[in-house]
Amino acid sequence: MSGTKRLTQKEIARLAGVSQSAVSMVLNDSAAAAGRIPEETRERIHKVIRETGYVVDPVARKMASGRNRILGVFTYEPAFPSAQSDFFAPFFLGIEEAAQELGYDLLLLTGSSGVRKKIFSENVRLRLADGCLVLGMQFNRDELERLVGGDYPFAAIGRRDDAGGPVPYCGADYVSATHDLVQRAKSLGHRRLAYVGPEDGAESLVDRWKGFLSATDENSELVSRMDSLIPSPEDMLDGIVSSGATVVFFTELSDAVKVQGLALAREFNIPEDFSIVVLGRHARAADTGTRFSTFRIPREEMGREAARMLVRRIEGNESAQQILLNCDLIEGETLGAVFEGL
CATH class of the missing domain: 3.40.50.2300 (Response regulator)
Known part of the structure; x- marks a missing residue:
């Protein structure tokens, strides 16, 4: 009720039959209270708090303990x-x-x-x-x-x-996750790799690119790299096909979805004609009907x-x-x- 006076720790102490310092300790530092105040007394204080609906004033708590929790x-x-x-x-x-x-x-x-x-x-x-x-x-x-x-x-x-x-x-750990996906692709015979996404900017993007490069060697070749912010899906697909890439790694699921849809419309088969890997799964991506090869971000x-x-x-x-x-x-x-x- 708007006219109800706010209860104080002093009143809680009176109702519980304990000192105000005991109430303050229970409210502000449960670990210290457990060691210095008997369990029966602590329970009596908590019972009064429950019955009265007492709510701690955050400003007062801050002043008393230095923390608001x-x-x-x-x-x-x-x-x-x-x-x-x-x-x-x-x-x-x-x-x-x-x-x-x-x-x-x-x-x-x-x-x-x-x-x-x-x-x-x-x-x-x-x-x-x-x-x-x-x-x-x-x-x-x-x-x-x-x-x-x-x-x-x-x-x-x-x-x-x-x-x-x-x-x-x-x-x-995007570096290790991306590295492992590239290694997985290489174990399936992929040697001509394409990468769609920026190589700089946010740390998460830098780490993906670093992980990708760490898995390439003399037995694999980066035949195409495109920044996903620039080309259209048509340009992406044309670049992938003309490069002869057998697998393409996307930093963005949305780009992978667009390219896959366009590829199917042009009668390409995925993964027979080229494979698609997405570097990180969205939490609740739109249902495309496709289970992309990717990794789960924790x-x-x-x-x-x-x-x-x-x-x-x-x-x-x-x-x-x-x-x-x-x-x-x-x-x-x-x-x-x-x-x-x-």
Whole structure:
């Protein structure tokens, strides 16, 4: 009710028949409370809290303990886009699971309202949270350097290059996953390889290209490389066919879908005429009726481990950690053995 007075810790202490310091300790530091306050007393305090519906004032908690037990989450792109195949959703699932496990709430930070979202703007209530998880295809380098050089705990989801110092992150090992897919293709007889996608830009794209190059040798040849941002699907297909490539690696599923559809319309057979490999599976891609050969990006696990890492930094002043998780290969149906014609 709007006219109801907010309960205080002093009143909770009176109702439970304990000291106010005992109530404060139970609310703000459950680990210390477990060691210093009898279980029966702790349960009596929790019982009063449940019965009265008492809610901790986050500002008061911050003043008392130095922490709100809130994790901020900031994304450089829209957090809930309709056109990105739920890119962020699995990250959020992992973050939420870890936050619940560790007794933290989540605060979604929406950033400034300009063309480019910024984590450091007058509208971002960063200090309401004890630390922040930062997501995005491409980070603002100036802001990343400011985070690294400051004292505010944060962790990035996805590998990030140093920015004036090591960036704490949990990412996916795209280098190894891409390397393994190229090796798989070579084991099936593929020697003439094509690559569709940028070789620079975001770290995730750089890592894919690095993994691709690491698997090529004197027994394999890159016969075509196209930046997916420039050619049309028709140009992509024409380039693949004219190069004589037997397998093409796409960094973007959407490009692979378009080229495959156009190839089928021109009466090419996949993977008999050429194989298609996608370097990373979308979380919930549109149903194309095709099971592409690819690898699974451990998005949920990345969110979970990044949140745990951040809490360790908040509670124990742990130095920056950098973790890469494995990506499981998905066999699919678009990578086959090289067809040896008569």
